[in-house]
Amino acid sequence: LLSQQLRLNERxxxxxxxxxxxxxxxxxxxxxASMINQYKFEEDAEDTKDIFVTVDNPESHVTAIETYIxxxxxTKTTRSEFDSSEFEVRRRYQDFLxxxxxxxxxxxxxxxxxxxxxxxxxxxxxxxxxxxxETRRRALHRFLNKIAEHPIFSSSEDFKIFLxxxxxxxxxxxxxxxxxLSRMGETVKAVAAAVRGVRNRPQEFTEMQEYVEAFSQxxxxxxxxxxxxxxxxxxxxxxxxxxxxxxxxxxxxxEELAEPLKDVAGCxxxxxxxxxxxxxxxxxxxxxxxxxxxxxxxTLKAVLRRRDNIQADFEAKTEALATKKADRxxxxxxxxxxxxxxxxxxxxxxxxxxxxQKDMRTDLRSAFVDTAERNVNYYEKCLAVWESFLHSxxxxxxxxxxxxxx
Amino acid sequence: MVxxxxxxxxxxxxxxxxxxxxxxxxxxxxxxxxxxxxxxxxPVDAASEGTNPxxxxxxxxxxxFELLRNYLLVTYxxxxxxxxxxxxxxxxxxKLSADNMDxxxxxxxxxxxxxxxxxxxxxxxxxxxxxxxxxxxEENGWKETVFETGFQAKADSRxxxxxxxxxxxxxDKRFAEMKHYGDELQSVISQLLRVRARAAxxxxxxYKVHGNYGRVFSEWSAIEKEMGDGLxxxxxxxxxxxxxxxxILEEEEHYADQLKEYLFYADALRAVCRKHELTxxxxxxxxxxxxxxxxxxxxxxxxxxxxxxxxxxxxxxxxQETPEQRExxxxxxETQIEEGEELVKERNAECExxxxxxxxxxxxxxxxxxxxxxxxLISYAIMQISMCKKGIQVWNNAKECFSKM
Numbered sequence: 001l002l003s004q005q006l007r008l009n010e011r012x013x014x015x016x017x018x019x020x021x022x023x024x025x026x027x028x029x030x031x032x033a034s035m036i037n038q039y040k041f042e043e044d045a046e047d048t049k050d051i052f053v054t055v056d057n058p059e060s061h062v063t064a065i066e067t068y069i070x071x072x073x074x075t076k077t078t079r080s081e082f083d084s085s086e087f088e089v090r091r092r093y094q095d096f097l098x099x100x101x102x103x104x105x106x107x108x109x110x111x112x113x114x115x116x117x118x119x120x121x122x123x124x125x126x127x128x129x130x131x132x133x134e135t136r137r138r139a140l141h142r143f144l145n146k147i148a149e150h151p152i153f154s155s156s157e158d159f160k161i162f163l164x165x166x167x168x169x170x171x172x173x174x175x176x177x178x179x180x181l182s183r184m185g186e187t188v189k190a191v192a193a194a195v196r197g198v199r200n201r202p203q204e205f206t207e208m209q210e211y212v213e214a215f216s217q218x219x220x221x222x223x224x225x226x227x228x229x230x231x232x233x234x235x236x237x238x239x240x241x242x243x244x245x246x247x248x249x250x251x252x253x254x255e256e257l258a259e260p261l262k263d264v265a266g267c268x269x270x271x272x273x274x275x276x277x278x279x280x281x282x283x284x285x286x287x288x289x290x291x292x293x294x295x296x297x298x299t300l301k302a303v304l305r306r307r308d309n310i311q312a313d314f315e316a317k318t319e320a321l322a323t324k325k326a327d328r329x330x331x332x333x334x335x336x337x338x339x340x341x342x343x344x345x346x347x348x349x350x351x352x353x354x355x356x357q358k359d360m361r362t363d364l365r366s367a368f369v370d371t372a373e374r375n376v377n378y379y380e381k382c383l384a385v386w387e388s389f390l391h392s393x394x395x396x397x398x399x400x401x402x403x404x405x406x
Numbered sequence: 407m408v409x410x411x412x413x414x415x416x417x418x419x420x421x422x423x424x425x426x427x428x429x430x431x432x433x434x435x436x437x438x439x440x441x442x443x444x445x446x447x448x449p450v451d452a453a454s455e456g457t458n459p460x461x462x463x464x465x466x467x468x469x470x471f472e473l474l475r476n477y478l479l480v481t482y483x484x485x486x487x488x489x490x491x492x493x494x495x496x497x498x499x500x501k502l503s504a505d506n507m508d509x510x511x512x513x514x515x516x517x518x519x520x521x522x523x524x525x526x527x528x529x530x531x532x533x534x535x536x537x538x539x540x541x542x543x544e545e546n547g548w549k550e551t552v553f554e555t556g557f558q559a560k561a562d563s564r565x566x567x568x569x570x571x572x573x574x575x576x577x578d579k580r581f582a583e584m585k586h587y588g589d590e591l592q593s594v595i596s597q598l599l600r601v602r603a604r605a606a607x608x609x610x611x612x613y614k615v616h617g618n619y620g621r622v623f624s625e626w627s628a629i630e631k632e633m634g635d636g637l638x639x640x641x642x643x644x645x646x647x648x649x650x651x652x653x654i655l656e657e658e659e660h661y662a663d664q665l666k667e668y669l670f671y672a673d674a675l676r677a678v679c680r681k682h683e684l685t686x687x688x689x690x691x692x693x694x695x696x697x698x699x700x701x702x703x704x705x706x707x708x709x710x711x712x713x714x715x716x717x718x719x720x721x722x723x724x725x726q727e728t729p730e731q732r733e734x735x736x737x738x739x740e741t742q743i744e745e746g747e748e749l750v751k752e753r754n755a756e757c758e759x760x761x762x763x764x765x766x767x768x769x770x771x772x773x774x775x776x777x778x779x780x781x782x783l784i785s786y787a788i789m790q791i792s793m794c795k796k797g798i799q800v801w802n803n804a805k806e807c808f809s810k811m
Contacts, residue, residue, distance in 0.1 A: 249597075
């Protein structure tokens with residue numbers, strides 16, 4: 001309920017009309033200032049998680065104009081604002097893009113988790129390639145779960161519609177919303193503000209910007225390093241794949257040595273399989289997470305920019321009031337609204353920033369722990385392979401009594 | 407690697423202890439740099455008596471080892487003569503130097519030369535050779551002594567050997583099979599060494615790139631508050647992981663050297679088989695010659711010409727010869743036949759003797775090879791195990807650090 005009130009207030013500040021049809025008491029407006037104090041984020045979302053979303057089952061659709069993929073989105077929830085406890089819809093990438101856009105528009109200084117990119121040109125991946133679709137599906141799943149876990153976003157009406165509306169309903173809902181002209185107006189304001197630039201940015205936001213800059217470099221480096229490891233592993237695998245067969249070939253010329261040579265060939269082949277598995281793990285687990293956080297930094301930069309614009313707008317209006325003589329009342333009104341907007345934006349960002357940092361820490365920590373664990377696993381499996389070879393040689397030797405293992 | 411308790415090794419300890427660079431003038435009076443190796447010998451009972459006398463020692467360069475080996479090859483053609491370590495570095499992966507002067511190469515060569523001497527010293531036939539003994543004990547004048555044996559003259563020309571290979575009719579089946587085995591062994595070990603070198607190159611790359619994690623984690627930790635410590639220490643482990651590959655690959659190089667020894671042994675094995683073909687061919691030639699001479703005698707005696715001979719043709723064309731001429735010819739043929747029979751007997755004995763001795767050594771070699779290569783495979787497995795254990799340790803440590811992020 002609190003979050004609904006907050007959302008309403010924000011919409012007011014944006015001068016847009018709200019047509020979401022949900023019923024609540026419009027007279028429950030209190031001053032923004034007091035609301036900001038109540039702007040708390042639930043710390044233990046895990047315990048009170050009441051909505052579960054999954055993305056699966058990609059299907060290809062062919063029409064006269066185009067071919068595209070849809071994904072099944074299943075929602076299970078106990079929330080009262082949902083008409084039912086289970087929903088199943090099909091959504092395409094465009095729909096996810098739309099949702100992201102709506103959330104960013106409604107909350108310019110909150111941090112929306114990134115979507116997987118439209119197209120991977122560098123890897124020359126075909127849009128309908130199985131691996132690409134699977135990677136995208138997982139990223140879309142993570143995206144929706146991040147939204148569902150976010151204290152503000154998860155109560156978004158757009159999010160609800162996304163999860164529950166039938167395809168036709170969604171299409172018509174998309175067509176509503178703030179008119180083109182008013183959105184144009186916002187864009188013009190934003191551009192104007194950007195050109196003006198902000199004068200007195202608070203220190204903490206400058207620090208944030210510096211951090212984002214540095215973090216962006218580091219995460220991008222990690223992404224590149226990991227990709228390089230994958231490349232080198234693949235090339236190593238190519239060579240290793242020839243070792244086993246060579247030992248096997250040799251065993252064909254030998255008598256006494258045939259058995260141990262065949263065994264070694266088998267060991268090398270098994271290690272090849274494990275190496276292949278390890279490469280797949282890196283690709284499927286670590287790289288997507290690093291990649292997502294690299295995309296996050298773009299989001300963070302955009303959020304900081306938008307906050308700056310809001311401040312610039314306020315500063316401009318302050319200046320205007322000081323210099324202009326006419327329309328002072330309307331201008332003072334505008335200025336108050338701008339000031340509220342700024343205070344709102346700053347607090348929203350500060351809180352969401354803390355949440356994002358916590359999330360980032362958790363996600364990256366578990367991704368690296370997971371990678372380390374898989375590497376341990378890989379070496380343990382290879383170790384077992386070679387130890388069983390040694391064991392078989394020992395039992396042979398003890399039978400023949402001619403090899404010294406000291 | 408070699409068994410103690412046969413021939414020379416019973417009496418003396420042999421080692422190639424050191425290597426040193428020298429400069430000097432070569433045969434065409436130009437400055438050259440070369441490496442010499444210190445051969446140390448000590449009587450076996452010296453250590454057990456409690457005294458520890460300074461070993462006898464002398465310096466030899468690689469070319470002298472080559473000379474010794476060539477002498478042994480000619481003098482003991484029925485022996486599978488142990489090979490020398492490679493003359494030039496082959497099957498290298500990029501980090502390894504192909505330079506003969508590289509200290510790692512010199513060190514590996516030192517080990518290989520010692521191994522060569524130990525193998526010769528434990529060989530039932532070769533270890534008692536006087537030239538080998540003086541190689542180990544007499545620094546000066548050894549070269550002259552070797553040349554004085556005149557072994558170079560006894561060497562079979564390559565052409566002669568090649569000719570025999572193509573023309574021999576009845577080589578011992580076992581030797582033919584052995585030669586074929588030698589071919590296969592050489593081919594498959596070459597392939598294995600090539601593949602292994604390429605794989606080593608790639609593995610090096612994988613490990614070293616992890617060093618970049620170390621660098622980035624360290625930089626990243628500088629901008630984080632709570633994550634800093636975990637990242638920093640994880641970074642150290644990534645550096646350790648990257649560094650560990652150097653030792654791993656150095657150990658693998660020993661394994662490659664063991665394979666290389668048998669790659670070159672394959673050549674020695676084939677040399678023995680080729681020698682057999684030569685002795686067999688020479689026997690066949692002598693026998694064939696004898697048969698032809700006997701045929702000529704028969705024709706001369708009975709007056710029928712079945713075998714072609716120039717004399718026969720000319721006499722047909724220019725008229726028969728006189729009875730006196732025929733008598734003379736017959737007498738000559740008789741002598742030749744007698745000599746021919748002696749030669750065949752000799753060659754036959756040579757051939758039999760060769761087959762007997764060579765096969766004994768080939769059987770000895772087979773056993774040695776099976777034993778050594780099995781040990782090599784086992785040591786390879788042990789290396790892999792050690793590599794895996796290191797990997798487990800590093801990543802467990804890293805995991806702990808990451809969980810503190």
